[in-house]
Structures are given as structure tokens and as C-alpha cells.
Amino acid sequence: MSLFFQKANPMQHDELPHRTLPIDHDGLTLLDNVHPPAWQNPKPADSYNLVIVGAGPAGLVAARAAAALGAKVALIERNLIGGDCLNVGCVPSKAIIRTSRLYAEMRNAENFGARVPSDASADFSIAMERMRRIRAHISRGDSPRRLSAEGVDVYFGEARFAGPGAVAVDGKALRFKKALIATGARPRTPSCPGLAEAGYLTNESVFNLLERPQRLLVIGGGPLGCELAQAFCRLGSHVIIAQMKPTFLPKEERDAAQILSDALTRDGVEIHLNTEVIAVRTEGGQKIADLVSDDNKFSISVDEILTGTGRTPNVEGMNLEAAGVQYDTATGVLVNDFLQTTNARIYAAGDVCLKHKFTHTADASARIVVQNALFLGRKRLTALTIPWCTYTDPEIAHVGLYVREAREKAIPVKTFTILMHDVDRAVTDGEDEGFVKIHLREGTDRILGATVVARHAGEMINGLSLAISSGIGLRALARVIHTYPTQAEAIKMAADAYNRTRLTPTLKSLSRRWLAW
Numbered sequence: 421m422s423l424f425f426q427k428a429n430p431m432q433h434d435e436l437p438h439r440t441l442p443i444d445h446d447g448l449t450l451l452d453n454v455h456p457p458a459w460q461n462p463k464p465a466d467s468y469n470l471v472i473v474g475a476g477p478a479g480l481v482a483a484r485a486a487a488a489l490g491a492k493v494a495l496i497e498r499n500l501i502g503g504d505c506l507n508v509g510c511v512p513s514k515a516i517i518r519t520s521r522l523y524a525e526m527r528n529a530e531n532f533g534a535r536v537p538s539d540a541s542a543d544f545s546i547a548m549e550r551m552r553r554i555r556a557h558i559s560r561g562d563s564p565r566r567l568s569a570e571g572v573d574v575y576f577g578e579a580r581f582a583g584p585g586a587v588a589v590d591g592k593a594l595r596f597k598k599a600l601i602a603t604g605a606r607p608r609t610p611s612c613p614g615l616a617e618a619g620y621l622t623n624e625s626v627f628n629l630l631e632r633p634q635r636l637l638v639i640g641g642g643p644l645g646c647e648l649a650q651a652f653c654r655l656g657s658h659v660i661i662a663q664m665k666p667t668f669l670p671k672e673e674r675d676a677a678q679i680l681s682d683a684l685t686r687d688g689v690e691i692h693l694n695t696e697v698i699a700v701r702t703e704g705g706q707k708i709a710d711l712v713s714d715d716n717k718f719s720i721s722v723d724e725i726l727t728g729t730g731r732t733p734n735v736e737g738m739n740l741e742a743a744g745v746q747y748d749t750a751t752g753v754l755v756n757d758f759l760q761t762t763n764a765r766i767y768a769a770g771d772v773c774l775k776h777k778f779t780h781t782a783d784a785s786a787r788i789v790v791q792n793a794l795f796l797g798r799k800r801l802t803a804l805t806i807p808w809c810t811y812t813d814p815e816i817a818h819v820g821l822y823v824r825e826a827r828e829k830a831i832p833v834k835t836f837t838i839l840m841h842d843v844d845r846a847v848t849d850g851e852d853e854g855f856v857k858i859h860l861r862e863g864t865d866r867i868l869g870a871t872v873v874a875r876h877a878g879e880m881i882n883g884l885s886l887a888i889s890s891g892i893g894l895r896a897l898a899r900v901i902h903t904y905p906t907q908a909e910a911i912k913m914a915a916d917a918y919n920r921t922r923l924t925p926t927l928k929s930l931s932r933r934w935l936a937w
């Protein structure tokens with residue numbers, strides 16, 4: 421039941437998410453789990469094996485792993501435990517994406533042999549309530565009480581280095597043998613005249629909305645912009661998306677980006693590619709955005725503007741200079757392949773230092789740090805096989821090399837493609853848009869990379885990541901029995917297609933002669 425709500429005002433990036441958090445039952449549960457109001461910071465140990473700054477996915481994984489292995493660990497968080505992922509990223513976005521998908525399916529019920537419900541209009545506030553409930557539920561795992569029980573000393577406060585071997589928080593000095601900087605990243609502020617004055621939403625404020633914006637301008641066509649543009653459109657907003665580049669998800673293969681463009685158009689998103697927002701102003705309670713597309717200038721009027729224009733690492737305010745840790749405000753803390761900073765006792769992990777800013781890379785890099793910092797490990801960042809996925813409908817997932825990257829490295833590539841409309845389960849599920857593309861080193865079955873565009877691409881890419889990271893070739897994947905009917909069978913179909921190419925004319929004729937005999 422709602423107690424009261426604080427209005428979710430559009431905010432500036434340096435404001436903290438919980439200041440505008442809706443304080444209903446789930447808001448209180450979330451806060452009680454990830455920043456208990458009455459929390460008392462512990463008395464510091466004489467020295468810690470590992471002091472961690474930032475309790476997002478990277479900090480949490482490192483803290484738990486190190487404490488489980490018997491290390492004396494301190495974890496410092498200035499805002500909400502769980503970081504972006506739990507509070508203002510993966511978890512709330514995936515929760516509203518799920519509801520928005522349900523509405524899209526209800527409206528498309530005829531495609532599934534059902535009647536379209538008489539009222540398939542979305543109830544935004546119920547969708548957001550569900551998101552808050554789910555987030556509060558998941559947050560139970562990250563509570564400082566639970567972390568303390570696991571042997572982690574949890575401190576709330578702003579961490580600042582007080583020299584090369586100590587961090588200050590809440591007036592206390594925590595001495596360390598090793599430290600980990602896991603302070604994450606924040607939304608990059610677009611340099612658009614008038615935007616700050618007019619007010620705008622970022623991922624730090626958009627999940628606090630209580631009312632659906634009737635007209636929403638999304639600036640940026642990367643993963644965040646595309647996922648939320650589609651979700652808000654399906655939840656009933658009129659969404660306009662402006663992307664400076666000629667395609668969405670510019671790093672992905674062109675046909676994948678085209679499928680996404682078509683899907684967004686079908687949903688009713690108003691798409692402006694090659695388009696820049698050059699100014700914003702307010703008029704009569706509305707935000708007016710001036711856009712320029714090639715030579716064409718036009719203005720649109722919206723209720724809210726959501727920016728998704730990249731992420732800036734959190735390196736400021738930690739007194740990194742005192743610790744001898746070098747950083748770049750655009751790319752983050754400088755690390756070597758072992759994730760060691762320019763101070764050999766201090767490491768970094770997650771969004772604050774990585775190019776690939778994902779929860780699973782934050783997790784993987786934190787595991788490397790625990791081994792390298794505490795157990796003389798020599799684990800390398802470059803040895804990781806990193807997949808990623810944009811959770812639009814259809815999803816777009818990738819692992820390994822793109823064809824253009826292979827070409828740049830002069831690696832010859834042969835690609836095997838299976839269209840999802842040839843995969844039985846995709847057809848029965850009415851989810852037959854997309855493809856599985858597997859790139860091999862020509863003349864071998866070694867998988868260099870793969871792109872999957874499919875309803876469940878994020879699930880399907882994991883099998884291909886396993887193959888790449890374990891050195892399993894496409895030939896071996898053909899021998900793996902896949903359950904029928906599943907969409908992941910597309911991978912086996914690609915492997916069968918590869919096997920057919922191994923049948924040389926000589927082998928074919930030998931086989932024919934054998935059978936004739």
C-alpha cells in the first residue's frame with residue numbers, strides 16, 4: 421500500500437537516485453535493504469586485506485568472494501548497495517520491459533490465435549508498481565545485514581583516499597593491504613543548450629516516474645535508448661527517438677540494427693536517425709526540442725526528455741591523486757591487463773575502468789581482482805570472452821569478433837546463418853524474426869564470433885560463449901543433442917550447415933560408391 425510519494429522530478433546527474441525514490445511500501449523495503457536509515461558503520465579493523473569502494477555488482481562480487489576465502493574485507497557505499505544494476509539499471513529496466521512485452525502481445529493477440537482484449541491499453545502506474553515490488557524483492561540479497569553475516573564490514577559514506585594505503589570514510593581511516601575501486605559510472609550529460617534548464621530524465625530518475633509521459637523524446641539510439649524507447653512506447657507513451665548515427669546500436673551488424681529499426685517502427689516509435697537535438701526550451705509547461713536531420717530543421721513538443729547518450733566513469737572526488745592512481749575522466753581508472761592501477765596495491769573493476777560496461781563484466785573483472793590481488797593470481801582481462809545483449813524485442817546479442825574486426829585483423833572468415841523463420845519453435849511461438857550468425861575462421865571450425873537476433877537471443881548467446889571460451893568448435897556443437905523444439909536449435913542447424921560444407925566431392929563420391937556396393 422502506498423504511504424506517500426515524492427514527486428519524481430527530472431534531476432541532474434549528480435543527484436542521488438534515492439532522493440526521488442517513490443516512498444511506498446516497496447520503496448521503504450528497498451531502502452531498508454540497500455541503505456538502512458539506522459545503519460551504524462562498524463569500528464574499523466586495524467588493517468583490511470581488501471577495502472572496496474563502491475557496492476555495485478563489481479564491489480559486491482569482490483567483497484563476497486574475498487570474505488568467503490577468509491579475507492578481512494571492508495565495503496564502502498555512498499548511496500544504494502546494488503549500484504546501478506539493481507537500483508536504476510538492469511533490474512528495473514528488465515521488469516518494465518517484461519510488462520511492455522505483455523501489452524504488445526495482447527495487442528497482437530490474433531497472431532497467437534486469440535482475441536484482442538477489449539481493453540489492451542497499458543496501466544503505467546501498475547507496471548511501475550510491479551517493477552518496484554520486484555526490485556525490492558531482489559534487493560534482499562544485497563542487504564548490509566546479510567553482507568555482515570558473510571564477514572564483510574559495510575560502511576555507508578563517501579570514500580576518499582587518504583594516501584597510498586588508506587581510505588577515509590565517515591571520519592574513519594581504513595588501512596588496507598589491497599584496495600579495489602569499483603565506483604561505476606553515471607549518465608553522460610549531453611551538451612545541448614537549454615536541456616539542463618528544461619530538465620530531463622536519465623536512468624537515475626526515469627524509474628521513479630509515477631505518471632506516464634504522454635510524449636517522450638529519447639535522445640540516443642544505443643542499448644539504453646532503444647530498450648526504454650520500445651518499453652515506454654508499448655506502455656502507451658508516444659515516443660520519439662533521435663539518434664545521431666545512421667543506425668541504432670552502431671556497433672552491431674547492420675542487418676541486426678535494421679531488424680531493430682523495423683521492430684521499433686512497427687511498435688509505433690517515431691524514429692529520427694542521423695538526427696541531432698540542438699536545443700531545448702520550455703513553453704507553456706511543454707519542452708520544445710529543436711532537431712536537425714541532414715539540412716532539415718524541425719521542432720517537437722514533448723512532456724519529458726530521456727537521455728541515453730553514454731556513461732561517464734565515476735573517478736572524481738576520491739582523491740585518487742593522493743593514492744597515486746592515474747585516471748582519465750572519459751575512460752576511467754587506468755588499469756593494466758591484470759586490472760592493477762598505477763598504484764600496485766590498488767585495483768579497479770567494473771564500469772569505472774572497463775570499455776564493456778555490463779553487470780556480467782563487472783562480475784568477471786571483480787573475480788579477476790580477488791585472485792590477482794589476494795592470491796598472487798595472473799588472470800588477464802583480455803582472456804575473457806565477453807558476450808552482451810540489448811533486451812529489445814527481438815533481442816540482439818553478440819559474442820567475440822564482428823566480421824569487420826576479423827577483416828581488420830586480416831583473419832579470413834566464413835559465416836553460417838540460420839534465419840529464425842526456419843526454426844520450428846520460433847515459428848510455433850510466433851517469434852520468427854531474426855537470425856543466428858556464426859563466424860568461423862575460414863578453413864577451420866573455430867568460432868570467432870556470433871550474433872543472435874531473436875526473442876531470446878540473450879539466452880541463446882550463452883551456448884556460443886561457452887563454445888568460444890572452452891575452445892569448442894562448430895563441428896562439436898553439431899554433435900550436441902539439442903532438445904526439440906527449441907529456438908537454440910538454430911545453433912545446431914548452423915553447425916549442421918557447416919558440416920555439410922565438409923563433404924568434399926571426393927568424400928561424396930566415396931560415400932555414393934559405398935552405398936551402391
Ligand SMILES: Cc1cc2nc3c(=O)[nH]c(=O)nc-3n(C[C@H](O)[C@H](O)[C@H](O)COP(=O)(O)OP(=O)(O)OC[C@H]3O[C@@H](n4cnc5c(N)ncnc54)[C@H](O)[C@@H]3O)c2cc1C
Binds near residue numbers: 473778779811
Ligand atoms: C538503464 C540501464 C540498464 C542496464 N541493463 C543492463 C543489462 O541488462 N545487463 C547488463 O549486464 N548491464 C546492464 N546495465 C549496466 C550495469 O548496470 C552496469 O554495468 C553495472 O551496474 C556496473 O557495475 P559496477 O559495480 O561497476 O558499478 P555501479 O553499479 O555503478 O556501482 C558503483 C557503486 O559505487 C558507488 N560509489 C561511487 N563513488 C563512490 C564513492 N566515492 N564512495 C563510495 N561509493 C561510491 C555508487 O554509489 C554505486 O553504488 C544497465 C545500465 C543501465 C543504466
